[in-house]
Amino acid sequence: MEYIADRITIDDKLCNGKPTIRGLRITVQTILEFLGAGETKEEVLKQYPSLEMEDIDACLKFASALMNRITPSKK
Incomplete structure (x- = not known):
């Protein structure tokens, strides 16, 4: 499990790898x-x-x- 900013975690085994909060099953999204x-x-x-x-x-x-x-390209 990878911690980002001490509160956001990413774990491939949790919520399909979406960023979650402290390893809980609550996604940032x-x-x-x-x-x-x-x-x-x-x-x-x-x-x-x-x-x-x-x-x-x-x-x-x-x-x-x-x-x-992530900066969208301008066309």
């Missing part, structure tokens, strides 16, 4: 989708009581870092 749909961080924490506010912040930082590495 799931959290980002909730936030993108307008849920607040507090609402996400209520739905996933095993998460901490720092986990959600780590998801956002992870997505931002990923976007900085």
Whole structure:
């Protein structure tokens, strides 16, 4: 299992290798989708009581870092 920023983990045996939060079966994608749909961080924490506010912040930082590495080509 690879840890990224102490909270985001990638394990080929967990959630098909998608980035998860602290090895839990909660993917970064799931959290980002909730936030993108307008849920607040507090609402996400209520739905996933095993998460901490720092986990959600780590998801956002992870997505931002990923976007900085992937720049779409202009045509």
